[in-house]
Amino acid sequence: MASSEEDGANGGASEASDEREATRKRRRLGFLATAWLTFYNIAMTAGWLVLAIAMARFYMEKGTHRGLYKSIQKTLKFFQTFALLEVRIVPTSVLVTGVQVSSRIFMVWLITHSIKPIQNEESVVLFLVAWTVTEITRYSFYTFSLLDHLPYFIKWARYNFFIILYPVGVAGELLTIYAALPYVKKTGMFSIRLPNKYNVSFDYYYFLLITMASYIPLFPQLYFHMLRQRRKVLHGEVIVEKDD
Numbered sequence: 001m002a003s004s005e006e007d008g009a010n011g012g013a014s015e016a017s018d019e020r021e022a023t024r025k026r027r028r029l030g031f032l033a034t035a036w037l038t039f040y041n042i043a044m045t046a047g048w049l050v051l052a053i054a055m056a057r058f059y060m061e062k063g064t065h066r067g068l069y070k071s072i073q074k075t076l077k078f079f080q081t082f083a084l085l086e087v088r089i090v091p092t093s094v095l096v097t098g099v100q101v102s103s104r105i106f107m108v109w110l111i112t113h114s115i116k117p118i119q120n121e122e123s124v125v126l127f128l129v130a131w132t133v134t135e136i137t138r139y140s141f142y143t144f145s146l147l148d149h150l151p152y153f154i155k156w157a158r159y160n161f162f163i164i165l166y167p168v169g170v171a172g173e174l175l176t177i178y179a180a181l182p183y184v185k186k187t188g189m190f191s192i193r194l195p196n197k198y199n200v201s202f203d204y205y206y207f208l209l210i211t212m213a214s215y216i217p218l219f220p221q222l223y224f225h226m227l228r229q230r231r232k233v234l235h236g237e238v239i240v241e242k243d244d
């Protein structure tokens with residue numbers, strides 16, 4: 001964990017360099033792109049905040065997580081699907097963002113939306129909470145950076161919360177897919193059986209098993225990417241990144 005004192009000791013110099021970096025970035029992006037990204041990030045922060053408040057209110061009123069997904073699903077689908085805009089638009093790694101966004105879209109549409117019996121699983125709450133806290137922090141980080149007024153605690157939160165939230169989110173996602181397996185096997189949903197006129201077959205059950213297995217090589221890459229970013233941003237380490 002970063003010590004805030006250690007980071008704070010360097011506060012003045014680091015703030016000045018943050019400001020220079022923000023100005024350079026705005027010049028690089030151009031006025032229209034900066035305006036659009038600022039609007040986009042404010043909208044996304046607000047969207048995920050609405051989701052957080054809706055989840056907290058639901059739990060306080062009902063005292064259970066059952067029915068929670070159903071009550072927030074429209075907002076979740078809208079804002080998570082909107083994140084597709086980020087791949088390619090923002091100056092970030094297409095591979096890293098692509099894996100992150102596609103796994104989320106997959107969880108929202110092809111798992112939780114499509115398989116109603118798993119919507120009340122506790123694991124759904126696990127990834128919903130992890131995603132929501134992450135996205136509020138991440139989008140407010142981008143917004144304040146673009147506006148050139150980044151409070152230190154948001155920067156700190158962006159590069160520390162993931163240490164816990166990433167494993168929690170991934171555990172929630174994997175447990176939810178796991179819970180979906182018996183239903184998928186029983187119904188044969190999204191599967192194509194032979195014989196058919198195109199002579200192709202597809203088994204969603206095995207696809208889910210492969211997807212779960214793909215977390216093993218892919219998740220550590222995202223996690224270590226964030227750890228490197230953390231060292232770079234919070235501790236000023238110079239890190240040479242390999243090209244995608």
Ligand SMILES: CCCCCCCCCCCCC[C@@H](O)CC(=O)SCCNC(=O)CCNC(=O)[C@H](O)C(C)(C)COP(=O)(O)OP(=O)(O)OC[C@H]1O[C@@H](n2cnc3c(N)ncnc32)[C@H](O)[C@@H]1OP(=O)(O)O
Nearest residue numbers: 090091092093097100103106130134142162165166169218
């Ligand atoms: C079809 C089935 C597919 C199934 C695939 C299955 C495999 C899945 C394995 C992986 C699973 C991940 C699951 C995931 O859903 C779990 C969770 O999210 S749990 C919750 C915790 N999560 C986190 O904490 C996420 C943390 N990770 C990140 O933030 C990411 O690394 C990522 C979002 C991908 C961003 O990575 P990157 O380092 O590239 O981003 P930066 O923030 O450093 O941005 C780079 C530059 O781009 C600028 N940028 C980016 N976005 C914006 C924006 N919206 N507005 C303005 N600017 C933006 C940013 O400022 C940087 O610019 P610069 O370098 O100039 O400073």
